[in-house]
Amino acid sequence: MQTFNYLRPAHLDELCQALQQPHAKIVAGGTDVLPQMHTGRLQPALLVDISRVSELEGIRIHNTQVEIGALTTFAAIQAHPTLRAAAPALTQAAQWVGAPMTRQRATLGGNLANASPAADAVPPLMIYNAEVTLTSAKGSRSLPLAQFLLGPGQTALQRGEFIQSVRFELPAEDLGSAFLKIGPRRGMTIAIVSAAAAVRLSPEGRLEQVRVAVGASAPTVIRCPQTENLLHGQLPSAELWQSAAQQIAVEISPIDDVRASRAYRRRAAGVLAVRALQAALSQAQEAAQARTV
């Protein structure tokens, strides 16, 4: 591996100070940064290792507010009982990140900072309307995820800033949600297409609070507002799902790449998003039944 200067701050103030230096690259779990450094694709002059900044670690839940520190690993997210019960799309996405060894090291902050259109954590966080808190020596600011992710590998992070945490409102019990992903292999798969969906059922059995996010099908993960509008207030039916799949194919802008063709992605994104919606719906139905019992 090439040479670099190395700093390992132990606290937030030391981290803010380290990031004042030019050309600082942050490393946390190393599962994205180190493969690129091994090949020489990434050659940072200064590597700031944040893995010891304990203030950035952990999942905190106050009332209905969830705050997940940037250093929290996917293994920790996957194992968290409250998230599993109330935000299962995020748990399911965490289960799909890399392989067990990856999940022990890979962090939520790294998944966001890497800004891959295929990032597993992003579709669920988008349907939970998550915000990202960015901190620097000057202070903190919060951005909706859609404003943080600007394009492949591009984020709103400015020089000196780092991701402190991700926050979202813990979904109500009657909101069903799910995440699905298509790839060639169970472990270490970069999504060809991914989708997260949330929905609740009105007392009359109509779809409400419909949220759909699709990954690896546009320069960033995107919400599909036209599909959400199309579904809102409707009674679920085979025809409705078919038109939803068609609407998703229109809303995304996939590309041809080594993993799949644009045409395949258009088709698969619609099918996958509808499956995610149906999984979210059956969960919402269970919640509705539990209420009436």
Next chain:
Amino acid sequence: MKPIEITLTVNETTHTLITLPNRTLLDILREDLGLTGAKNGCESGECGACTVLMNGAAVNACLVLAGQADGCTVETIEGLSKSGQLHPIQQAFVDAGAVQCGFCIPGMVMASKALLDHNPQPQEEDIRQALAGNICRCTGYTKIIQAVQMAAEELRHD
């Protein structure tokens, strides 16, 4: 690039080393400590040949910086056998005929140990999930999964 001092405990022996920050835990194990069981395969976390346990969890040693291993407890394949006796997982790999060329096996065994330490009665699906990050180029997966099942049984009777 300034050298750094790190202290880590590997297979119950504590080492303090002066090293460079651009070295990985795998470099330290193989080159400084002479523990060549963990293999350098892909250097990208795809193959799992470098799997070791760090603070009890399976990790890819090629993706852990030297500075990140500071203060950690590491267990490698060399630490498994006690007084000349193979560990039950190693013995099960031998008995099942799970070892072909052998390159992936240290990683397979350590990933299996991480599984069995936390889940002594895994279903086949749990084993497949636990080994999802370990590639066997000889494609001996069926025997490898049988070996983990045999090891789980043996460990339960211990």
